[in-house]
């Protein structure tokens with residue numbers, strides 16, 4: 001099924017039509033998207049980059065789970081490319097009256113929404129929508145259960161590449177709730193495609209990933225081993241909304257001491273290692289607040305890159321719309 005979803009992303013000419021997963025996106029396309037995104041960055045204090053490449057098109061944001069960064073950045077990205085952007089308020093939408101997801105999609109299609117940006121708590125929803133929309137409509141996955149968050153993976157890859165483009169000689173350590181993390185999944189897919197030297201996934205045993213979910217990664221339960229000489233350290237939030245039972249997960253103080261990304265634990269990583277976090281952060285649990293705000297942190301850069309990456313993705317799918 002996932003292999004089919006990877007193919008579903010491309011039209012009959014091999015152009016990107018939907019972005020459902022980073023699986024199936026090769027190193028050439030990843031690099032092109034990152035290069036395009038770099039072109040949308042401007043200096044601090046300068047006006048943001050703009051174009052009219054999506055003028056006349058409409059982007060619909062359908063977030064059936066909470067979001068700040070992804071939703072706001074898709075909104076800004078669409079507007080900065082000249083599109084109309086519709087932010088559906090799910091809490092007051094007719095989904096609350098029992099309308100199906102497809103009926104919601106068909107309703108927006110009838111209003112000439114061209115791009116559906118979808119976040120949902122259930123597996124498979126973005127691909128399901130992609131299989132059912134009209135030929136000219138594109139679907140972008142903005143976070144799917146614990147499965148995939150492809151634009152987050154792209155912005156993380158971009159941020160890592162800005163620190164060091166030599167993926168093959170790099171160690172990336174991701175620390176936290178790996179089992180429930182779509183961020184870790186998409187980052188892992190992107191990094192493996194780029195030929196990452198070593199990817200380590202560090203978590204307490206209760207939050208370790210199921211076997212086979214992260215091919216090529218090293219699963220570690222000790223932070224000293226996991227962060228040893230790492231070039232990049234990414235902290236992840238515990239996804240409480242996806243965990244029925246917290247049995248076996250250490251309490252806050254124990255968790256922070258053993259799995260928190262802190263000044264104390266960063267002594268194991270390389271002296272110039274960067275600190276990442278996809279947000280939202282729980283300071284004092286998975287990351288030390290002062291470290292998140294300090295010079296090694298690239299967390300706000302990730303957010304800035306997020307707008308640029310979403311502009312690059314929207315522009316790319318807009319190119320095939322302009323030929324239809």
Ligand code: CP
Nearest residue numbers: 067068069070278279
């Ligand atoms: N990183 C991320 O997806 O953040 P939001 O949930 O705020 O969109």
